[in-house]
Amino acid sequence: MSSPIxxxxxxVLDRSRIREGHTGPEALRxxxxxxxxxxxxxxxxxxxxxxxGVPGVAGSAPTVLAAAVAGATRTIRVGTGGVMLPNHRxxxxxxxxxxxxxLFPGRIDMGLGRSVGFTDGVRKAxxxxxxxxxxxxxxxxxLLGWFRGTSPTxxxxxxxxxxxxxPFVLAMGEGAAIAARAGLxxxxxxxxxRDRMLRGIDHYRxxxxxxxxxxxxxxxxxGTVAVAATPEEARRLLVPEAWSMAHSRTHGTFPPLPPAERxxxxxxxxxxxxxxxSGLAGQVAGTEEQVAHALKSxxxxxxxxxxxxxxxxxxxxxxxxSYRRLAAVAGLDGGxxxx
Numbered sequence: 114m115s116s117p118i119x120x121x122x123x124x125v126l127d128r129s130r131i132r133e134g135h136t137g138p139e140a141l142r143x144x145x146x147x148x149x150x151x152x153x154x155x156x157x158x159x160x161x162x163x164x165x166g167v168p169g170v171a172g173s174a175p176t177v178l179a180a181a182v183a184g185a186t187r188t189i190r191v192g193t194g195g196v197m198l199p200n201h202r203x204x205x206x207x208x209x210x211x212x213x214x215x216l217f218p219g220r221i222d223m224g225l226g227r228s229v230g231f232t233d234g235v236r237k238a239x240x241x242x243x244x245x246x247x248x249x250x251x252x253x254x255x256l257l258g259w260f261r262g263t264s265p266t267x268x269x270x271x272x273x274x275x276x277x278x279x280p281f282v283l284a285m286g287e288g289a290a291i292a293a294r295a296g297l298x299x300x301x302x303x304x305x306x307r308d309r310m311l312r313g314i315d316h317y318r319x320x321x322x323x324x325x326x327x328x329x330x331x332x333x334x335x336g337t338v339a340v341a342a343t344p345e346e347a348r349r350l351l352v353p354e355a356w357s358m359a360h361s362r363t364h365g366t367f368p369p370l371p372p373a374e375r376x377x378x379x380x381x382x383x384x385x386x387x388x389x390x391s392g393l394a395g396q397v398a399g400t401e402e403q404v405a406h407a408l409k410s411x412x413x414x415x416x417x418x419x420x421x422x423x424x425x426x427x428x429x430x431x432x433x434x435s436y437r438r439l440a441a442v443a444g445l446d447g448g449x450x451x452x
Contacts, residue, residue, distance in 0.1 A: 117412035118405060119444040122419040124158040125151045125436070126194040126335065129172035130354075130425040131369040137171035141178060143429060144171075148182045151436055152189035155445030157419070159186070160194035160224055166235040169357055169367045176209040183217040192222025194300065194335075194421065195283045198252045199229050200239050204270055207259035211273025224300060225253060226283040227291075232365070250291045253282070257295070257326070280326055281333065289313040296324025300421060304336030304411060305395035314415055334411060335421035339398040340438035341431070347398040349373045350435060353427040355392030362388050372427045405442050 129144045131137055148159045161178045164170040172178055175193040183191040191213075196206055206225075214221045227249035229241045236242055257280060259270035282292035283300045292299040299317050301310055314332055321330045337354070341347040353370035356379075361367040363385050381389060397407045408420065422439065426432050440447055 116409065118408050118442065121412055121417065121443070122157040123439065123443045123445060124160065124190075124333070124419060124421045125156050126160040126162060126421050126423045127172075128162045128164070128170055128423070128425055129178070131169050131171050132353075132427045132429075133369045133371045133375075135369075140171035141181075144178065145181055145185050147433070147436075148186050148189065148191070150433055151440075152186045154436060154440040154447035156189065156436075156440070158190035158192060158222055160192045160222065160421070162194055163197050163200070163226075165200075165239065166232065167367050169369045176206075176213060179221070180213060180216070183213065183220060188220075190220050190222055191217065192281075193224045194423075195224035195226040195281070197226045197228050198249060198256065199227060200241060203252055203256035204259055204268070206256055207270040207273040210278045211260075211270060211276055214276045214278045215272045221278050222281060223278045224281045224283055225256070227288055249288070250294070253280075253291065253295055253297075256280075261325070284317075285309065285313055289317040290320060293317045293320035293330075294322060296322045296327050298327055298331035298333065300333040300335055302335035302421075302423070304334065304338075304397055307411075307414065310334065311414060314417075331419075332415060332417040333419040333421050334415050334417040335423055337396045337398070337424045338404060338408070338420070338422045338435075338439055339396065339424055339426075340401060340404045340435045340442065341398075342400065344399045344403065346431070347400070347404075347435075348393065350424065350426045350428070350431055351393050351396055351398055352376050354425050355389050358392050359385050359388035370425065370427045401438055401442050404439065408442070 127144045127147050129140045131140045151159055161175045162172050163175045165173055175196055179191050179193055210223050229236055258264050260273050262274045281298045281300050282288055284292055301313050318330045339347045339350040352373035356376040357368055357370055397404055
């Protein structure tokens with residue numbers, strides 16, 4: 114009988130994190146190079162994200178970046194994790210994905226989220242407010258209608274109409290119910306809050322309605338997975354992101370990722386230390402054997418068909434090594450060993 118790990122798909126979401134000592138353009142080029150590497154390793158899909166006005170994130174235009182990734186790769190599926198639908202008009206989103214699917218047929222995914230800008234300033238600049246997220250279900254329905262040619266406006270979305278671009282809903286809580294009602298695949302995180310994740314998945318499966326997009330529930334669990342030769346090295350991969358998240362919670366802005374060696378000796382306030390330690394705790398991190406054990410547990414508990422790995426760190430070579438080791442754990446074609 115096959116292992117739950119080798120039965121699952123493994124994919125990558127890269128948020129184009131800016132690193133201390135490096136630039137936004139470098140971060141975007143790093144994303145494209147990472148896509149080429151994970152394609153070689155045998156990962157199933159590669160997604161990019163949408164963030165606005167964040168000092169530590171270069172990925173502000175996911176469909177543009179997805180085009181660059183798809184143009185630099187040959188076989189891996191490419192998409193967004195996600196386009197934040199409340200920030201955009203559904204017609205424009207349909208047109209963008211229609212162009213992508215036309216240029217790279219059979220390789221494009223449309224991951225969609227319901228978040229709005231991170232700060233009041235960003236929301237104002239986007240012409241949105243927090244309440245716009247409440248219209249996500251209607252926005253999603255309108256977007257899918259453009260592909261099916263069912264808009265009551267009489268307008269036709271070209272070249273989207275008639276194309277099939279697989280849609281996914283990125284969700285926690287309410288978003289799982291929206292994905293279920295729409296009959297769409299669900300992407301849910303994070304791996305640290307297992308109880309909340311399981312509640313969302315159970316809610317989704319119990320209320321799923323088959324649709325033209327998916328005949329049965331499809332669950333993608335997302336989160337950080339870090340693999341290294343020792344547990345200590347794997348933990349160090351988590352340090353830059355954990356500190357930057359702690360900084361964002363205490364200072365209101367997400368900074369560029371610092372190197373682990375700068376963070377580890379830092380004096381922190383009690384609140385910073387608590388948030389930092391929380392960011393390190395509960396992640397799937399360790400040696401190949403430890404990560405294999407943790408992933409088996411995750412996949413058995415959730416019944417997920419796919420794992421979307423979202424790891425970010427300052428040391429790019431260590432990050433690539435982690436993805437290589439994970440490919441071996443998962444038995445991917447480009448992994449160095451199979452298990």
